[in-house]
Amino acid sequence: MTDSTESPDLTRRNGFTRIKEGTYGGLFAVCAIVTLLTTVAIFATLLYDAVVFFSEVPVVEFLTSTEWSPNPAGGGQTFGIVPLLIGTVTVTVMAAFIALPIGTLTAIYLSEYATPNARSILKPLLEILAGIPTVVYGYFALVYVTPALKATLFPEMSTFNALSASLMIGIMTIPMVSSISEDAMSAVPDSLRQAGYGLGATKFEVSTGIVVPASISGIASSYILAVSRAVGETMIVVVAMGAQARMPAVREAVFGIPYVNPADVLLDSGMTITVAMVQIAGGDLVGGTLPYDSMFALGLALFVVTLVMNVLSDIIAERYREEY
Amino acid sequence: MSNTETETKTESDGSDSLITTDVQAEQNDRSAPSTRTAVAARNLNVYYGDEQAIKDVTMDIPEKRVTALIGPSGCGKSTFLRTINRMNDMIDICRVEGDVEFGGKNVYDPDVDPVALRRKIGMVFQKPNPFPKSIRDNVAYGLKIQGFDSDVDARVEESLKGAALYEEVKDQLDSSGLELSGGQQQRLCIARAIAPDPEVILMDEPTSALDPVAASKIEDLIDDLAEEYTVIIVTHNMQQAARISDRTAVFLTGGELVEYDDTAKIFEDPEEQRVEDYITGKFG
Numbered sequence: 001m002t003d004s005t006e007s008p009d010l011t012r013r014n015g016f017t018r019i020k021e022g023t024y025g026g027l028f029a030v031c032a033i034v035t036l037l038t039t040v041a042i043f044a045t046l047l048y049d050a051v052v053f054f055s056e057v058p059v060v061e062f063l064t065s066t067e068w069s070p071n072p073a074g075g076g077q078t079f080g081i082v083p084l085l086i087g088t089v090t091v092t093v094m095a096a097f098i099a100l101p102i103g104t105l106t107a108i109y110l111s112e113y114a115t116p117n118a119r120s121i122l123k124p125l126l127e128i129l130a131g132i133p134t135v136v137y138g139y140f141a142l143v144y145v146t147p148a149l150k151a152t153l154f155p156e157m158s159t160f161n162a163l164s165a166s167l168m169i170g171i172m173t174i175p176m177v178s179s180i181s182e183d184a185m186s187a188v189p190d191s192l193r194q195a196g197y198g199l200g201a202t203k204f205e206v207s208t209g210i211v212v213p214a215s216i217s218g219i220a221s222s223y224i225l226a227v228s229r230a231v232g233e234t235m236i237v238v239v240a241m242g243a244q245a246r247m248p249a250v251r252e253a254v255f256g257i258p259y260v261n262p263a264d265v266l267l268d269s270g271m272t273i274t275v276a277m278v279q280i281a282g283g284d285l286v287g288g289t290l291p292y293d294s295m296f297a298l299g300l301a302l303f304v305v306t307l308v309m310n311v312l313s314d315i316i317a318e319r320y321r322e323e324y
Numbered sequence: 325m326s327n328t329e330t331e332t333k334t335e336s337d338g339s340d341s342l343i344t345t346d347v348q349a350e351q352n353d354r355s356a357p358s359t360r361t362a363v364a365a366r367n368l369n370v371y372y373g374d375e376q377a378i379k380d381v382t383m384d385i386p387e388k389r390v391t392a393l394i395g396p397s398g399c400g401k402s403t404f405l406r407t408i409n410r411m412n413d414m415i416d417i418c419r420v421e422g423d424v425e426f427g428g429k430n431v432y433d434p435d436v437d438p439v440a441l442r443r444k445i446g447m448v449f450q451k452p453n454p455f456p457k458s459i460r461d462n463v464a465y466g467l468k469i470q471g472f473d474s475d476v477d478a479r480v481e482e483s484l485k486g487a488a489l490y491e492e493v494k495d496q497l498d499s500s501g502l503e504l505s506g507g508q509q510q511r512l513c514i515a516r517a518i519a520p521d522p523e524v525i526l527m528d529e530p531t532s533a534l535d536p537v538a539a540s541k542i543e544d545l546i547d548d549l550a551e552e553y554t555v556i557i558v559t560h561n562m563q564q565a566a567r568i569s570d571r572t573a574v575f576l577t578g579g580e581l582v583e584y585d586d587t588a589k590i591f592e593d594p595e596e597q598r599v600e601d602y603i604t605g606k607f608g
Contacts, residue, residue, distance in 0.1 A: 191453035197411065199466040199516065200443030209469070214456050323456055323502070 046303060049296030053079075056290055062297060068245035068271070070280055070291040079294050081301055083245040087270040088231060088305070091166045091241070094266070095230040098170025100223055103177025104212075107219070110178065111185035112207040123179070130175040138239030141168040146240065160242030160269035168240065169233050173226040180225065184218020185211050213320065220317030227313075228306050234274040242269030243279055273302050361425075362387040362524055362554035363408055368422040370403055370412070370579070377403040378579040380422075385571070390546060390555045392569035392587065394562060396602065400579030401558045405526050408556065409445040410438040426524070443470055446517030446553075450529040452509035454501030454516070459484075459493050462501045462512055466520035479519055487515035488545050507538025514545065518553065525549060527557040531564065543568050562603060566591045574599045 012018070054062070057079050065080025106126070110119050141164040149164060150157045157163070188211050196206040212219070248264040271279075277295050363385040370378035377400045385391045393401040403412065410431060412418040423430040431441050443466075454462050463480040472479070480497070484490035489511040493504070501512050510530060517525055527546070531539035546568050549555055559565050565572050566587060573584040576598055583590060583599045594600045 189453070191449060191451060192455060194411070194449060195453045195455065195513070195516075196465075197414065198409065198442060198447035198449070199469065199520065200439050200441075201465075201469050202439050205469050209465075210455060323500075 043303070046296050046300045049293050050300040053290070053293035053297040056293070057297075066247050068276060070276075070294055077290060079290075079297075081273070081298070083247050084271055084273045084276050084298070085301075086248065086265065087162065087237075087241070087245070087272040088274070088302075090162050090265050090270065091169060091233070091237060091272055092227060092230045094163065094166030095169035095173060095233075096223075096227050098167060099173040099177050099226050099230070102170075103174045103222070103226065104181055104219060106174065106178035107181035107185055107222075108207050108212065110182045112203065112211060123182070126175040126178055129172070130179070132172070134172065134233065134235040135239065137168045137172050138165075138236040141165055141236060141240035154263075154267050156263075157267040158269055160240065160244075161267050162241050162270050163266040165237050165239075165241035166266075168236050169230050172233075172236070173229050176226045176229060177222045180222035181215070181219045184215035184222070187218070188214045216320045217317045217323075220313050224310050224313045227309055231302065231306055231309070232274060234272075234278055237272050237275050238278060241272070241275070243271050243275050244269045245271040245276065273298050273305075360387040361385065362427075363556065364423075364425040365404070365407075366423040366425065368404075368407065368420070368424060370400070370407055370421075371419045372403075372415070373417040376579055378407065379581075381579070381581045383573060383581060383584050385554065385556060387554050388550055388552070389570040390550045390557060390568055391571045391573065392565035393556065393558045393573050393575060394560075394565045395575035396577060397560075399575040399577050401573075401575045402528055403579070404575070405528055405556060405558050408524070409442050409447055409526060411442075411447070413438055443520060444522050445524045445526060446520070446522035448510070448513050448517050448525065448527040448530045451533045452506055452513050454504070454509050454512050456500060456502055458498045459501050459504070459512060460497040463515045463519050466516060470520055472520070480515075483515040483519040484512075486518050486549075487511045488541065488548070489515055505538070507534050507541060510534060510538070510542055511545065514542075514549075518549070522553065524554040524556065527555065529558050529560060532560060539564075562591075574602065576602065 062079055062081055064082065065078055066082045067078040067080045068083050069076065069078050071077050110123060114122065142159075145164040145167060146157065146159060146161060154163070192210050192214060193206050196210045201209065246268065248260045248268075250258045250260055253259050277298050280291050280295050283291075361384040365381050365383050368378055368381045369376065379400075381404065393404060395401050406412045407420060408424055408426070408431070412420065420432055424432060426441070426445065429436070431438075446466075455465060457465070460477075460480055463483050464476050467473075467476055467479055481490060481494075484493065489508060492508060493512075496503075501509065504512060510533075514525075514530075530546075531542050534542065543564060546555055546557065550570070557565075557569065569587045571584070572587040572590040574582050574590060574594075574596075576582045583594055583596050585595075590599065591603060594603065
């Protein structure tokens with residue numbers, strides 16, 4: 001102890017601490033800025049080349065034309081995104097149809113019902129599922145899922161088809177949904193569950209009426225991630241769905257109401273936006289040509305689709321949010 | 325406060341609504357012994373794994389009275405409380421021997437559904453734990469899960485009045501329960517507990533997370549609640565037990581019920597030296 005009359009030494013020991021602190025802060029900031037700059041740079045490149053593309057092909061034609069034949073090797077070129085959008089939307093919706101419910105229910109099981117033992121085994125296993133390379137999923141779809149579906153449910157199915165690809169993308173994204181949702185549900189304070197049980201709620205009522213609403217924003221972010229992943233998925237689609245940009249046949253129902261038979265889309269091959277980009281990039285491509293620029297227009301379209309979905313799900317999550 | 329109290333009474337006890345204030349005052353006088361037992365423990369032993377938390381407790385808790393459970397930390401008083409509505413079922417290592425009778429029925433009988441039991445025995449926790457829902461939905465939650473869907477708004481209003489909260493929140497029933505102050509949140513939790521009209525309300529140190537002013541409001545409220553409900557309250561605060569309870573049970577370390585008697589008797593002239601030592605602050 002110092003003498004009580006002596007005031008304690010509160011001065012900075014040396015200037016070094018200050019420099020060190022400043023360096024750390026700077027280092028962290030640089031990392032953050034690199035990420036930000038990369039995103040901005042990507043967006044700028046997309047936008048620049050897309051603008052070049054749209055100066056040759058009108059936006060309206062790009063958005064409404066139903067034929068996609070970029071023909072990088074030469075010949076008649078048509079750049080219509082519609083068949084690609086149909087492919088992407090089909091794959092995304094079907095994959096979401098699988099991944100969101102199964103993933104959410106899995107998360108509820110893991111967070112609310114599973115014993116600690118079961119959870120400690122199941123959760124890492126599920127996360128392994130997320131670590132399998134997508135090309136493996138693609139081959140699995142092509143080699144096992146398609147023949148199995150063909151032999152049982154859909155004999156008319158073609159070798160390359162949207163259904164198998166979507167199923168596999170759905171399965172691939174289940175762990176993404178379940179893992180993030182489970183984290184959100186586990187973070188709900190136990191006092192809320194106790195309150196529910198104290199009122200005579202069953203486990204199911206506590207899970208669905210208290211835990212899920214309280215963790216809805218975490219669940220929604222898992223959905224956003226999974227759906228964005230499905231939109232951007234390329235490898236599974238290339239391998240299992242093929243690469244033919246096609247429009248489904250429009251049939252006529254009673255009174256001449258046009259409709260598209262879902263089987264035409266699901267059981268046949270197709271092409272997504274990502275696959276179209278890969279196909280162009282994989283050819284003998286010369287920079288500055290129209291097909292080259294069309295890649296960036298497609299990239300921009302993909303970006304917009306993802307952005308719109310993110311914003312939409314944010315709005316929806318905000319509406320049902322219950323912050324604790 | 326007194327105004328709210330009268331309103332509650334009138335609305336929830338239709339038959340008494342014409343009875344004069346004198347009779348109500350007489351009802352408020354809870355010094356007369358209760359005629360009926362609401363909850364009874366018979367040779368109750370509770371274990372967490374190998375550790376015994378409650379040791380051979382036998383006691384009768386009177387109906388429509390406030391019974392306080394006091395004792396030092398770890399004496400088993402909260403365990404005892406949670407044994408009554410089987411909240412301990414959720415703890416895997418918890419094991420219960422002996423009987424807890426509620427309305428003459430052993431709640432640990434195999435044919436008893438803890439969910440149904442908890443609908444008859446409400447609970448208020450140490451830390452206010454309103455759901456992250458609107459005030460209305462908080463109070464209506466118990467009604468909703470019990471399939472009660474007529475006149476929910478009236479029941480919500482009545483319960484909020486019963487918890488002396490209605491006047492403060494009547495214009496913001498749709499805002500989140502979490503926007504209220506700590507004391508208001510706790511009264512919201514009480515409103516939520518009484519909305520399904522249970523017979524017994526268990527309170528586990530309901531004021532320990534609150535400031536003195538908010539705590540005193542809860543104490544007043546507990547006093548009112550005892551007119552309609554059997555209140556069993558765990559508290560660390562001996563003055564609180566002395567102020568609000570009719571009967572006091574003193575648990576000491578090891579889960580032993582050392583003395584259980586009228587509150588006045590416990591605080592003025594306890595039989596046991598250990599109880600006197602505890603109450604006068606010599607330990608605990």
